[in-house]
Amino acid sequence: MRNWLFLLAVLVLLGAVYERFQSDGDTGLPVEHAEKGNAIGTPTSDNAENSPPVNELTFQVEPDQVRKGNLLLVNEEIAVPPNKADAKAVNLFKHKELVDGFGLLDNSIRLSPELAKAFTTMVKHAAVDGVKNFLxxxxxxxxxxxxALYEQLGPEIAxxxxxxxxxxxxxxxxGSTTGQMKDAPEGIWLKQNAWKYGFIVRYPEDKTEITGVIHEPWHIRYVGLPHSAIMQENHWAFEEYLVHLKERKSMTAIVEGKTYIVYYFPVASNTTLRVPVVGNYELSGNNTDGVIVTVFDIVN
Ligand SMILES: [Zn+2]
Structure with missing residues (x-):
């Protein structure tokens, strides 16, 4: 009798393992992510505590990571942290190889080569749509x-x-060489398409209460994929995205067939992060209290 009970217990256990294997077998993702991630930017809550992870990424982060990366929030309350942007920025007027498919308002414009290249990629796609008067x-x-700008324009504008x-x-x-960005084809195109290239139109007309900034159809901010896609899909300002991500702890997005899982972790001191999925990843702080881990090329 005791042997039967033992066998029954083993069978039940095997059944549980088989079920777990089945649900993870297709994608390597926790089933909740895989099922709900069939539209871009569909948020899912992280359920990792309930089922032990099959695989995970483990790494150390230091507190200064909170102030580094493409997802740093800066607004009237949160300041720009010390960063290396000044060293990275080059004068585009002197680096004509970086100016391709758009104009420059004057000869003082500086940008990092990486950002110039991301912008070039975007305007080349806009040109295919017949929109090509970017400045x-x-x-x-x-x-x-x-x-100097603040003194010249005042707090309403700068x-x-x-x-x-x-x-x-x-x-x-x-800008557009054909008119105001609010109405110009370039402004309309950016509003509809910038997210595909990792950019967001940072200060939309209906989010001024959240951003604290007037409608600026000309101001775009690089955050990278899939973050721009998640914000577009959910119609979130950057502030709202970071709040939702913090609440839900993780979100899955599929953009152009590529799956990303985004995790938020609070970081106040040297911390070992355990991310319940394996793949390539990028790290960015949120500039307040934590880091965002973006996992892609997920290993099945
Ligand atoms: Zn601006």
Missing amino acids: ISSGYRSDQEQQ AVPGHSEHSLGLALDI
């Missing part, structure tokens, strides 16, 4: 340059020095 009117700005995304090195002001 960069502002790129990287040092605190001194922001101070951010307080130390609180401009331009000083992060991740923002661009875009």
Whole structure:
């Protein structure tokens, strides 16, 4: 009798293992992510505590990671942290090889080569749609340059020095040679398509209460994929995205057939992160209290 009971227990256990294997077998993702991730930006809550992870990424992060990366939030309350944007920015007028498919408002515009290339990729796709009159009117700005602008334009138009995304090195002001961005084909195209290239139109008309900034159809910010896609799909301002991600702890997005899982972890001191999935990953701080791990090329 005791042997029968033992066999029954083994069978039940095997059944449980088989079920677990089945649900993970197709994608290597926890089943909840795989099932709900069939539309871009569909948020899912992280259920990792309930079922032990089959695989995981484990690595150490230091507290200064909170202030580094493409997802740093900067607004009237949160300042630009010390960063290397000044060293990375080059004068585009002197680097003509980086100017391809768009114009420059003047000869002082500076940008990191990486951001210039991301912008070039985007405008080349816009040109295929017949939209090709883009102009960069502002790129990287040092605190001194922001101070001068602030004194010239005032607080309604210009951010307080130390609180401009331009000083992060991740923002661009875009104009059109054909008119105001609000109505120009370039502005309309950016609003509809910038997210595909990792950019967001950072200060939309209906989010001024959240962003604290007037409608700026010309100001785009680089955050990278899939973050721009998640914000577009859910109609979230950057502030809202970071709040939702923090609440839900993880979100899955499928963009152009590529699966990403985004995790938020609070980080206050040296921390070992355990991410319940295996793949390539990128790290960015949120500039307040934690880091965001973006996993892609997920190993099945
Ligand atoms: Zn701007």
